[in-house]
Amino acid sequence: MGRFPVRFALLALLAITAAASTARAQGLRRFAIVAGNDTGGGDTKSLLYASADARKVHEILTRLGGVKPEDATLLIGASASQMLSAIVAVEMQAAEAARRGERTALLFYYSGHAKDGALRLGETRIPVDGIKARIASSPIDVRIAILDSCKSGAFTRTKGARKAPAFEIQSESPRDAKGMVILTSSTSDEDSQESDTIGGSYFSHHLASGLLGGADKSGDGRVTLFEAYAYAYDRTVADTAESAAGAQHPTFSYDLAGNGDLVLTDVAVRHEGVYLPREAPSGVYFMVDGKGFVAAEISKADGVDRRVALAPGHYRVKRRLPDRLRIGEIDVPRGQLVALAEARLRDAPFSDDPVKGAGRVDLTSRWSLGAGATYQSVFAAPSGASLFPPTGMLAVDLSLRNFLRRDWIWSFDVAAGSADGVVTSVGAPFKFSEVSLASSLLVEWPGRYMTPFVGGRIAMLLMGRRFTDDIYPQQFFSTLSPGLVGGAAFRVMKNTSLVARGRLHYLLYNIDEDRSLGYWELAAMVSYDL
Amino acid sequence: MTCKSFLPLPLAGEGRGAGKPLWVAFVLLLSTLAACGNYSNEDLEYMNAVPARVDIAAVIPRSLILPANEAELSRLTHDVINAFNGALLFLEAADVIRRYQPTSRIPHGRVWGPAQMEEHPDWQWRFRITRDPAAPDVFSYWFEVQRFDGGDVWISFIEGTFVATGGVRRGTGHFHIGTDGLRAGGFPVDINAKGELLKDLDVEYSTAEFPIWVKMHMVLYTDAGLGLFKDTVMIDYRHEAQSNGQGAMEFSGTDSKTGWTLSIVSRWMSTGTGRADARAINGAGVDMTRTQCWDDSFRQTYDYTPWDQPPDPIEEGRIEDCPDISTL
Numbered sequence: 001m002g003r004f005p006v007r008f009a010l011l012a013l014l015a016i017t018a019a020a021s022t023a024r025a026q027g028l029r030r031f032a033i034v035a036g037n038d039t040g041g042g043d044t045k046s047l048l049y050a051s052a053d054a055r056k057v058h059e060i061l062t063r064l065g066g067v068k069p070e071d072a073t074l075l076i077g078a079s080a081s082q083m084l085s086a087i088v089a090v091e092m093q094a095a096e097a098a099r100r101g102e103r104t105a106l107l108f109y110y111s112g113h114a115k116d117g118a119l120r121l122g123e124t125r126i127p128v129d130g131i132k133a134r135i136a137s138s139p140i141d142v143r144i145a146i147l148d149s150c151k152s153g154a155f156t157r158t159k160g161a162r163k164a165p166a167f168e169i170q171s172e173s174p175r176d177a178k179g180m181v182i183l184t185s186s187t188s189d190e191d192s193q194e195s196d197t198i199g200g201s202y203f204s205h206h207l208a209s210g211l212l213g214g215a216d217k218s219g220d221g222r223v224t225l226f227e228a229y230a231y232a233y234d235r236t237v238a239d240t241a242e243s244a245a246g247a248q249h250p251t252f253s254y255d256l257a258g259n260g261d262l263v264l265t266d267v268a269v270r271h272e273g274v275y276l277p278r279e280a281p282s283g284v285y286f287m288v289d290g291k292g293f294v295a296a297e298i299s300k301a302d303g304v305d306r307r308v309a310l311a312p313g314h315y316r317v318k319r320r321l322p323d324r325l326r327i328g329e330i331d332v333p334r335g336q337l338v339a340l341a342e343a344r345l346r347d348a349p350f351s352d353d354p355v356k357g358a359g360r361v362d363l364t365s366r367w368s369l370g371a372g373a374t375y376q377s378v379f380a381a382p383s384g385a386s387l388f389p390p391t392g393m394l395a396v397d398l399s400l401r402n403f404l405r406r407d408w409i410w411s412f413d414v415a416a417g418s419a420d421g422v423v424t425s426v427g428a429p430f431k432f433s434e435v436s437l438a439s440s441l442l443v444e445w446p447g448r449y450m451t452p453f454v455g456g457r458i459a460m461l462l463m464g465r466r467f468t469d470d471i472y473p474q475q476f477f478s479t480l481s482p483g484l485v486g487g488a489a490f491r492v493m494k495n496t497s498l499v500a501r502g503r504l505h506y507l508l509y510n511i512d513e514d515r516s517l518g519y520w521e522l523a524a525m526v527s528y529d530l
Numbered sequence: 531m532t533c534k535s536f537l538p539l540p541l542a543g544e545g546r547g548a549g550k551p552l553w554v555a556f557v558l559l560l561s562t563l564a565a566c567g568n569y570s571n572e573d574l575e576y577m578n579a580v581p582a583r584v585d586i587a588a589v590i591p592r593s594l595i596l597p598a599n600e601a602e603l604s605r606l607t608h609d610v611i612n613a614f615n616g617a618l619l620f621l622e623a624a625d626v627i628r629r630y631q632p633t634s635r636i637p638h639g640r641v642w643g644p645a646q647m648e649e650h651p652d653w654q655w656r657f658r659i660t661r662d663p664a665a666p667d668v669f670s671y672w673f674e675v676q677r678f679d680g681g682d683v684w685i686s687f688i689e690g691t692f693v694a695t696g697g698v699r700r701g702t703g704h705f706h707i708g709t710d711g712l713r714a715g716g717f718p719v720d721i722n723a724k725g726e727l728l729k730d731l732d733v734e735y736s737t738a739e740f741p742i743w744v745k746m747h748m749v750l751y752t753d754a755g756l757g758l759f760k761d762t763v764m765i766d767y768r769h770e771a772q773s774n775g776q777g778a779m780e781f782s783g784t785d786s787k788t789g790w791t792l793s794i795v796s797r798w799m800s801t802g803t804g805r806a807d808a809r810a811i812n813g814a815g816v817d818m819t820r821t822q823c824w825d826d827s828f829r830q831t832y833d834y835t836p837w838d839q840p841p842d843p844i845e846e847g848r849i850e851d852c853p854d855i856s857t858l
Contacts, residue, residue: 386571387569387571425575425696426578426694426696427696427700428574428578463567471628472574472577473628475569475631476567476568476569477565477566477569478565479566480565508565511568512572512635
């Protein structure tokens, strides 16, 4: 569900003016700059879905929004200078188009961190006022900026953002529209929230669902800017009303010379997707793609039909009733619009809900490599020590963060060491050697300077000993050893941390007899973020 | 679950080395699933209870080039020690348990084998060792052989006991080697070039502390080459070794046909300097003792031989020049 705090996303978009009548307008050249950045510098927490949201919007605009692929720029994890360069490039293209007599539109979308009056693109920043002024001054007829980020309402504040549900603007002379429109995911004092369940930010998720057809209130097969905003507003407020972070209210700023509703997507042009007929029951329909992501969340009212321009593929469909689910599956072939009859759905308990959350976040995951020294000792000394003497080891570990879940660490480590020991009962000295191969699953609580973590670990221990003067044969032992891990990482440089770690492990020894030997281990390591 | 360990004894019916990589791979696979290996302190305690030849063999200083005029009893001492140590060659059969992990771990015991005998492919061997649950330092062991088609009958070849006192093979023990049972069971025993065959060998020893001592009683068939197995000679040895390299060997042999008994007590320093007293007695009342001493190059320094020219025996050198060695 809603994950607080948040994420910032900003999306600016410019687009079209389309003549009111259309995204298929003649003579309108559409450009798009779509940016997503999960990181926002050392004092922010990584977002999970900002990049994914950007990819989704990019896909919709190029498939349904009349933006040619060569006119769409997707920036994932880009810096401030890369974003500014992309704007300059589009401006040059737009100027060239204008010289040919074409009208131009730009849709600028940003999803990511915003803080202290600046968009945060990794370690770089762009002042909100600066990017806003830059887009406003671009020599493009219609500019639409959409920001999905915390407190993004600041972007519209000076333009008198309206915190209001959908509204209608009728255009009398759409072809002449010029100016700028701004949508933000939240007001200037609200956080923008992500959801693991839907696998994205609430605002971008509902905006995307609206662009796919959910927002086509008029039923004409075209989703206008105002329809999309109204749909995203209603659904975002509804979904976040009960969240811990509080309700999130998207904002809208409209400054166009000449009224005109702007068609953002044409869901009829490709004639493919899912069709919800007029007689289908009302409610919210979830379309879940093969990867488990909610591709669309469509709110259907009684007596209306909906065309959902899903990309070809296989989808699971869910509609929630008070006491049960209605679920089913549907295939969308290329170039075909498939009707979703109620008969395709069946009753199912809530436990069979296909919407279980994205489950993983591969876009924000990152690797780190650590090296250091450990010291381990069995608890059952001295008898245990005559089997497994206290041992110092050198260790290397490779950790993957935010792959399985946010703030989860999946790590792999290998360590090797040796020690001298004596089998006291026979007075036999030996050289003990050990290699461990292990994997850990940890949960961390990132802080600015210190990040504590705890978790579990399973280790494959390979141990052996060689007796002095070879008076006895070499001996070997291997076992799987589960354990607990705890510690803290202390950031000392931008990508470097010192790690102090302790482990408690269970060690089953079953050669002479079944013995449960525990061992403890302390480690000091240096970890570097790759 | 306990898997077999990494260096198994090739058991009867298994090819030596054939398929070993697969076996190792299988073990490695198993090891990923559960605790596995041969990592055992108790195995060492069982291994420790069986004497190694090196522990009780006699060590006497010797030179690669012995002088042509080596003192006669020095040469005899070396020969006796060679015979003494040669009798202990049988212990090398037991050394196998220190090269391989146990085949099975039984309550209060370990078993190695059964494994095919390399020199006698129709036979297999096993080694069993147990410890007294009430007295864990007391071990008993048996080295046994069996013909493959011999049913359940195992023939004892070596059997012994050991009381551990701590340290590597430190303690007191006894073992017996007998060949009568082997011959009766059809085992192809080896008869030496003189037509002799070991009948029985009893060894008592103590490695608990210095002096280390070993007592050996050996019975040989002297007519084994003739296939008679009636005439025997009994030979007794007693050996002591000090931590400083001093040593002594007492040898006593009786010929059952002549009735003569010859006993020799040799003592030596770590440098090689030594002395031997050879005593000959028979049932007719003859009792004479010859004394000979030698230096660190094994050349005679003193000799008294009473039986060469009785009644005026030869005496060469001064008895005061003989080393004073308290061992034995």
